[in-house]
Amino acid sequence: MQANERQQGTWSPDETPRNSKFYTDIELNGDEKHGNRNQSPTATASTSESHNDNTPHHDRHYDDGQPFPWRRHKLTIRQRLQHFTWAWYTLSMSTGGISLLIFALPFQFPGLRVIGWIFYVSNLIIFTCITAAMLMRFIFHKGTFSSSLKHEREGFFFPTFWLSVATLITSTQRYVIQPHDTNLLWAIQTVFWGYAICTFALAVGQYCFVFSAHNFGLGTMMPTWILPIFPIMLTGTIASVIAETQPEIGRIPILVAGLTCQGLGLSVAFMMYAHMVGRLMSVGLPNREHRPGLFMCVGPPAFTVLALIGMAHSLPDNVALEVDDNFLDVRDVRTMALIVGGFMWALSLWWFFIAAISVLLSPPKFFHLGWWAMVFPNTGFCLATISVAKQFDNEGLRILATVMSAMVFIIYFVVLQSQIKAVWRQDILYPGRDEDFNDH
Template sequence: MQANETYPATWSPEETPRNSRQFYSDVELQHAEKKEPLQDLPLSPRHDNHLPHTHHSDGGDQPWRRHKLTLRQRLQHFTWAWFTLSMSTGGISLLLFALPFQFPGLRVIGWIFYVLNVVMFTCICAAMMLRFMFHKGTFAASLKHEREGFFFPTFWLSIATLITSTQRYVIQPHDTNLLWGIQTAFWGYGICTFILAVGQYCFVFSAHNFGLGTMMPTWILPIFPIMLTGTIASVIAETQPEIGRVPILVAGLTCQGLGLSVAFMMYAHMVGRLMSAGLPNREHRPGLFMCVGPPAFTVLALIGMAHSLPDNLAVDNNIVDARDIRTIALLVGGFLWALSLWWFFIAAISVLLSRPRYFHLGWWAMVFPNTGFCLATVSAAKQFDNQGLKILGTVMSAGVFIMYFVVLQAQIKAVWRQDILYPGRDEDFNDH
């Protein structure tokens, strides 16, 4: 926690009794009640990056010592980051559809995850609406907050997984009306996410003042949804009529290029932060897996869009045709795949060096970006028709599938124990 940091308006000290020390120290609570800024206060156990993985000696961190809140009070801390659950579930459904080694019943499992994602997305939207209805002013505060605001794009990422998985599991090539519907959804999504990418970064540039040492991977999130426009294009273009296919591919390529370019600029800041300030707090190191996503989803988009090109397409008097473009896409894909691999090991080793003790919704970064990494591996394996790559993609997918349930059970336990949906423990509180 930095000096001169004030508590967000969404938290009220009355919600936590003064004898509750599971997260706040006594000094922190005193300053919060007086609405005074913190001046280099001693950090509570959760903030200590080097604290051994043991409970606080006085037992104050035990769940049964925490003040019980009502559902309405806990909904005040239901943040945009909950959409990471939805987008990860949607990513799993897409991964199951794309696996190179299919067996009877696998598509049914994928369909279950697709339906589950629809239900989750609906429930999370309903919970967010209840939060904004019960607690006036939290909608604007959530978008402006220096930490939670960066998770607003996860809402759009969830929509991206819904569009792509609907194409995979629902729409058939002969369903003309549905094809036009998905095309309309594509263009609407592209426009909205472009506005998000411009608008949110303009707001951040003008309203916040972040130091390089505070850089977190979540800074990439506002550009992520527009980048997935390319991924959506790679999925839906093949079934679209040729008259509408090429404009979709051109738009997808443009948006993918924009997203990757901004991500590269963010990578420069991320590496600078790691070199100058070291690794993030152990509680937030799983977020480093977000850096795996941009190059991985670009590989997936480039290969998919090149494969969706009409075979009779000719560019510049037949000097370059669809086959040449597909070859170039594979070459560029291999180049970017290695970058995802590098970020994956950086993130994995960082987490293993100091495993997080408390659950954060940022743990879902260990699932969704790696889902894109697996999809990119499987897509390249199919284009190369390489058995070894197919096996590697399958093994990677199995690991992500297992990680999904590891994070899911941790989230359920955290909700039950009041490790999240509790004052000072969610993304509406800046603890890094």
Template sequence: MLPTRRVSDAEPEGTDGQVTWAGRLRHFTWAWFTLTMATGGFATLLSVQPHSFRGLKTIGAVVYIFDLVLFVFLVTSISARFVMYPGSLTKSLRHPSEALFFPTFWLSLPTIIGGMNNYGVAKTGPWLIVTLRVSFWLYCACTLLLAIGQYCYLFMNKTLLVKSMTPSWILPIFPVMLTGTLASILASNQPPDQRLPMIVAGVAAQGLGWTVAVMLYSVCLVRLFEYGLPVPNSRPGMFICVGPPGFTALAIIGMSNALPDNYGYLAAHAGAATALRAFALFTAVFIWMIGFWWFCIALISTVQGCRKMRFTLNWWAMVFPNTGFTISVIDIGNQLESQGIQWVGSIMSILIFIMWLFVICSHANAVRSGRIMMHGQDEDVGED
């Protein structure tokens, strides 16, 4: 049942005094796409398990289809909000908190496109390979424009202060960074003349995303040194900092493995592909430890404040960034042919599943009890 409390005169009220679903839909924010980010990431994680069993691929496909259903539901719901409440789209993109979650819509797309590759290529014709290639280039262009445009807007309007800095400041650069991750998934099924350009674009985009993320790390550290840990409700968002090292590590390993040995530059320079694969592996190991350090900081901070926390949509940060972190462990283990590292990746995958299950149950309970999608409770607070 919906909560009976009347929270705002701005919310439509039913005949029994309850806030209606139409009223609650006003607070359906961009941050809801963290749900499909995490679910799609989990489906991708299931497709790369080093220790598989009969039926795992089917389970992964079911999770992927569930993610597609969720994505359609979220797009429909947020579109309904913008139609029912004219002007709310513009306000959402200008709001100092909610606007930072606009990139989560774009972050949901790589897991959908990558899932098409992982679960669909083997069962369809060449048309899907072409579709994936076109999707890659469209995604690359759109996310580059997003990274430029949103940061320019933030710089010009000066709506964010260092003392209020959260890792969500990294989110606008995250989608273009995942262009490299997407290239690492798609490139191996592409013909050589199309594969190399995708890899070059992926490396460039991954480099942009990683570099900007590292610069924002310094702002985050200054904020932590000067003002201490964020309030308990915001601490799960600290796991966002785990994402750039994890996704960069898996991207450079995946792209190096997809290099066409006998095409173009690589054909003219014997041994270049082998050297690049070795370089990618040890670079991935080098930066993985940065992600582990941030993981430990985020974990300790979250556990320390967990008794004072209530559910917010940034809890999904405990899943999505950690899926990339876990896949990077699996990829490193595969490259080094280390059973020990692969088992660590498998154990981490089980923990990811447990966390995904916990957060999705908490999410559903928060909607039922009115702790989110209510006036003053969401990322759009103050918008109306």
């Protein structure tokens, strides 16, 4: 019956029982798609050829040779929107990160700021479109809002919405707000405090829910577990960007809040690092398709470097901090921030090479939105490198930061092109192929 409906174009996968042939095909292809280390190529080939459909052998592959083991039923836009997940905000936060990186590049040239402005405006459009699509998903498909937040995989991507908001706040400060715009300065300060309150509630609430509703084994540890603490951590980064233009009466409270939030985020990230290393030691690297997610571990120490150095230099030059009846000069604070930043930068470098070598050993072949982890955390790493180079006034570090930034730009467009192609081919926005389906 279902086979006839598929041929007539009236069958909907969303109405198919979980044990149907449609989902069986998805699961059989999942081992091949996600690089199951226990499955041999021979087994994959025999499984693909055993499907009882009429697809010619030459139609089982894309033009570039990637396997195409069954003919996917064409879905309507409304049906595909059901699988439009929170992970789409990774596109927005990566675009915002690129705009910030362009603004901070050590070697500027005429027209570069215009390019950064284009990325900033593009991010506003992307964020608006993604938000509209998410709202349509929740309106057209009742119950998906609650289920998306509770889902054991998609739920961890909800914080990417707040990360996108963080990039919008910081890039707006860089490209729009001028020091003499008093009204806008107060507006951005209000937004900062609202963001800090919301992300703290997220960090507490989501982890409380995960602790009570899910039961994960160490072997299932993925870098996405860090995401709920990431937005509150970026409060420190936002503070380092906006504080220098704020009046002194509001600057110190912003810096104190940024410092405490940065410390909270980094501390929780360190606890997650312990689980991540334990998972890598006991189970090994994630499967091929999810290894780009390891780059998420680069982000926390990198953004901490950026936040500490930025906040230290946002302190007024005439500020003296009283510590045990002694006064700590602001220059001492800046020196301490640079020393701690050097420690944190080295940790980001270590995680970067762990992630890069893991991906190079077995490059992913099928697009996931998790590929954007190769962009956003690395923009933070590049920004941290630029900040350290500036403080040391080192030409070699400036050149290194520029080369790193160029590589991130290239990866951005490679991932963007792969995402567009995946949407066109129904590799994503399709049942069983998005973050609303637990495949690891």
